Amino acid sequence: MSSIEVTIMGQGYRLVCPEGGEAPLLAAAAAVDREMSAIRDAGKVKARERIAVLAALNLAFAQAERPAAPVPAAAGESRPDAGLDALIARVDQALGADGQLL
Template identity: 85%
Template sequence: MNSIEVTIMGQGYRLVCPEGGEAPLQAAAAAVDREMSAIRDAGKVKARERIAVLAALNLAFAQAERPAAAAQSAGTGDVDVEALIKRIDQALGADGQLL
């Protein structure tokens, strides 16, 4: 495991990541910093915690939109249901129960 130092909204954080994960983690931290800074600079939200939550929601929403946008641009809105069922089965494991 390696550790890297990142800065988000002027505050430093030391993060641990697996070997070879430094660049993706740096990129993720930069995205979080950009998003949080944009929310702060808009001036409507002052509390760091609220800024962090809004940034997390914005980034998660953008991530969720990417597969849908890719499917639409490919000319197909169909979802591979079989692949989704397989992924769900793998996630549930031998238990087979969500709860």
């Protein structure tokens, strides 16, 4: 295992990754930093936690739109987007009185 330092929205983080995984982790951190900074710079969202959640959803949605190998559906899931619906519901529940995302 190796560790790397990344900066996301001006905050430093030390991350541990498997040997040889440094480049993909640095690329992922850069993508998160770009997305979070863009949301912050748009000026509509101030809370760091909400910026992080919105950035995560944006990145996950962009990833989901790319053609990829099929992912097996969890038991009981009938629609391809059921997992995303469940994730949004969990985020809304976690935000509580702070308001719903969608």
